[in-house]
Amino acid sequence: MTSILPDPYSIPLEELDPSNSNLFLNQEHWAYFERLRKEDPVHYVDSEAFGPYWSVTKFQDIMYVDSHHELFSSEPRITLGTSSIDFEPPMFIAMDPPRHDEQRAAVTPAVAPKRLAELEDVIRGRVQTVLDGLPVGESFNWVDRVSIELTTQMLATLFDFPFEERHLLTYWSDVATANPELDADKARTEEERRDILIECQRRFAEIWQERAQQPPKMDLISLLAHNPNTANMDPIEMLGNLILLIVGGNDTTRNTMSASVYALHKFPEQYDKLRADPSHITSMISETIRWQTPLGHMRRLATQDTELGGKLIKKGDKVVMWYVSGNRDDEVIENPNDYIIDRPRARHHVSFGFGIHRCMGNRLAEMQLRILWEEIMLRFSKVEVLAEPERVNSNFVMGYVDLQVKLHPLS
Numbered sequence: 186m187t188s189i190l191p192d193p194y195s196i197p198l199e200e201l202d203p204s205n206s207n208l209f210l211n212q213e214h215w216a217y218f219e220r221l222r223k224e225d226p227v228h229y230v231d232s233e234a235f236g237p238y239w240s241v242t243k244f245q246d247i248m249y250v251d252s253h254h255e256l257f258s259s260e261p262r263i264t265l266g267t268s269s270i271d272f273e274p275p276m277f278i279a280m281d282p283p284r285h286d287e288q289r290a291a292v293t294p295a296v297a298p299k300r301l302a303e304l305e306d307v308i309r310g311r312v313q314t315v316l317d318g319l320p321v322g323e324s325f326n327w328v329d330r331v332s333i334e335l336t337t338q339m340l341a342t343l344f345d346f347p348f349e350e351r352h353l354l355t356y357w358s359d360v361a362t363a364n365p366e367l368d369a370d371k372a373r374t375e376e377e378r379r380d381i382l383i384e385c386q387r388r389f390a391e392i393w394q395e396r397a398q399q400p401p402k403m404d405l406i407s408l409l410a411h412n413p414n415t416a417n418m419d420p421i422e423m424l425g426n427l428i429l430l431i432v433g434g435n436d437t438t439r440n441t442m443s444a445s446v447y448a449l450h451k452f453p454e455q456y457d458k459l460r461a462d463p464s465h466i467t468s469m470i471s472e473t474i475r476w477q478t479p480l481g482h483m484r485r486l487a488t489q490d491t492e493l494g495g496k497l498i499k500k501g502d503k504v505v506m507w508y509v510s511g512n513r514d515d516e517v518i519e520n521p522n523d524y525i526i527d528r529p530r531a532r533h534h535v536s537f538g539f540g541i542h543r544c545m546g547n548r549l550a551e552m553q554l555r556i557l558w559e560e561i562m563l564r565f566s567k568v569e570v571l572a573e574p575e576r577v578n579s580n581f582v583m584g585y586v587d588l589q590v591k592l593h594p595l596s
């Protein structure tokens with residue numbers, strides 16, 4: 186692809202801003218982050234699109250910010266985001282203690298190890314059905330047929346949402362995260378977006394009422410409806426948290442599923458290694474989550490004057506942790522640009538964050554991906570990638586819109 190954006194080394198350091206979503210769309214962000222990690226790891230940016238913020242690009246600094254929630258608040262929002270979206274219901278990922286802790290504790294049992302063990306057979310059965318329904322030897326979009334379908338099914342299971350209506354979950358997630366300036370086909374007025382999300386709230390409120398009358402179960406809605414800290418949440422906060430749980434598990438897992446196929450295509454010797462020894466699947470999944478970094482950044486707000494990497498961060502300053510850069514920091518990860526499925530300490534990455542907001546669904550995501558690859562290896566000798574993927578235009582979701590593949594049967 187020919188570059189349409191300036192070479193980062195041709196820009197004066199003080200003007201370097203890695204937040205332009207076109208950089209990610211064209212995969213040109215890597216050189217920007219490499220320069221920032223080397224020359225100015227805690228970098229002040231006066232961004233045309235997002236205003237002033239601190240850009241944090243090295244692994245250890247990211248860990249520091251993420252594990253000091255008392256210095257770096259998650260309120261009121263956790264993305265650089267756009268200012269054009271003014272309907273943002275509250276959710277616990279964008280809250281500080283004590284509210285955050287109470288609400289997170291209410292839903293954690295839905296993804297606790299015991300519950301995941303119970304879900305494993307259901308998830309495996311659904312993966313088998315989806316894989317068995319795929320065309321062999323023909324071109325198709327892996328993103329739609331596998332990544333989106335399986336993630337949607339997983340969400341329906343977590344919410345115990347009516348299975349035949351499951352596509353509503355992905356629809357609401359897309360509406361909640363759509364960037365009206367970038368997603369032309371999803372462009373809706375703020376009013377339309379609000380109406381769709383209010384409809385989502387109405388549907389969930391119905392289910393919530395039903396579950397509240399029934400004995401407690403382990404799905405996300407029942408857990409919220411029966412916990413004294415969340416049972417009487419106001420409707421807008423209920424909506425916010427349900428959206429968080431849908432969005433949290435949706436794009437991230439979906440894009441890791443696509444990334445696993447793409448990465449094995451870019452590093453064919455790693456695919457050979459996997460075929461020779463499928464016991465690498467577990468570390469291969471962690472390596473994919475690092476290599477892809479499904480969420481590019483999280484934002485914080487400094488609660489007081491503080492120092493980071495020798496820079497003075499003032500109370501109220503925005504601080505952006507670029508996970509996508511931290512995962513390529515060669516002071517912590519050897520040959521970070523390479524995809525190595527049997528990498529030692531493969532789980533040592535920042536894709537799930539750290540500290541009190543560390544991804545709640547990380548074990549569920551890993552399990553879903555492990556099962557997918559265990560079942561792929563039993564059916565297909567190769568998932569061949571036929572063309573470079575079409576990507577999501579975002580500095581937040583590192584994802585795929587279209588990945589054309591062809592399946593080869595086991596011979």
Ligand code: HEM
Nearest residue numbers: 278433434437438479536537538539542543544545546550
């Ligand atoms: C590969 C898949 C996934 C990735 C890369 C991912 C990434 C992340 C990241 C970066 C955070 C914020 C961490 C921080 O601020 O320190 C987060 C939080 C969260 N994730 Fe995930 N996630 C994934 C899958 C899931 C799934 C399947 C769920 C479904 C339950 C989920 C639910 C959440 C929730 C509820 C939070 C908020 C936690 C809090 O604020 O305490 N995630 N995730």
